[in-house]
Amino acid sequence: GENVEQHPSTLSVQEGDSAVIKCTYSDSASNYFPWYKQELGKRPQLIIDIRSNVGEKKDQRIAVTLNKTAKHFSLHITETQPEDSAVYFCAAGVRTGNTPLVFGKGTRLSVIA
Amino acid sequence: DAGVTQSPTHLIKTRGQQVTLRCSPKSGHDTVSWYQQALGQGPQFIFQYYEEEERQRGNFPDRFSGHQFPNYSSELNVNALLLGDSALYLCASSIGQGGIYEQYFGPGTRLTVT
Numbered sequence: 175g176e177n178v179e180q181h182p183s184t185l186s187v188q189e190g191d192s193a194v195i196k197c198t199y200s201d202s203a204s205n206y207f208p209w210y211k212q213e214l215g216k217r218p219q220l221i222i223d224i225r226s227n228v229g230e231k232k233d234q235r236i237a238v239t240l241n242k243t244a245k246h247f248s249l250h251i252t253e254t255q256p257e258d259s260a261v262y263f264c265a266a267g268v269r270t271g272n273t274p275l276v277f278g279k280g281t282r283l284s285v286i287a
Numbered sequence: 288d289a290g291v292t293q294s295p296t297h298l299i300k301t302r303g304q305q306v307t308l309r310c311s312p313k314s315g316h317d318t319v320s321w322y323q324q325a326l327g328q329g330p331q332f333i334f335q336y337y338e339e340e341e342r343q344r345g346n347f348p349d350r351f352s353g354h355q356f357p358n359y360s361s362e363l364n365v366n367a368l369l370l371g372d373s374a375l376y377l378c379a380s381s382i383g384q385g386g387i388y389e390q391y392f393g394p395g396t397r398l399t400v401t
Binding site: 180206208210216217218219220223263265269274275276277278279280 | 291320327328329330331332335343345377388389390391392393394395
């Protein structure tokens with residue numbers, strides 16, 4: 175089955191700097207890669223996703239890149255703000271078929287003001 | 288537009304007991320997936336329901352079972368509770384058979400087994 179590895183487990187950046195979180199996946203059939211943000215005590219919130227027919231997607235200060243050949247994808251946050259502090263999860267799955275969405279173990283991002 | 292709701296928010300049970308958790312999907316969604324999130328870990332897939340049937344199942348024992356109702360709401364049942372079942376249980380809703388695109392999570396039910 176699918177296996178998703180996420181690095182780093184913790185990340186501290188100064189406000190205004192960029193943050194990058196990287197994930198690798200094992201199943202070449204995976205074609206959907208969402209990122210979730212989970213603040214303390216709250217539900218995971220979908221912040222951006224990318225499908226395998228696209229190499230990059232951007233939404234304001236957040237961007238995700240996908241390298242299908244290397245089976246890795248990354249989340250980039252620019253101009254970080256204190257409210258970006260949270261745990262971020264990547265996930266991978268197959269749009270159709272009988273495989274579920276598999277999550278990484280998460281990255282705790284701290285933005286220091 | 289109502290989002291995903293779950294009840295109860297917190298629950299404390301004793302080993303060996305049984306528990307039922309409930310989830311109402313986001314308006315317009317017909318697929319419900321359940322996840323277990325242990326402290327400091329990512330969500331782990333339990334199972335998914337669509338058209339009142341279990342469509343996919345993760346690596347969880349038969350003590351974990353579920354149901355989906357005609358209005359798309361869902362229940363998660365756990366029998367013979369173990370200490371290791373203590374976790375945040377999340378449901379996520381989406382659209383379409385086997386849908387994993389754009390899953391929206393509920394606030395979760397925090398289960399503590401003593």
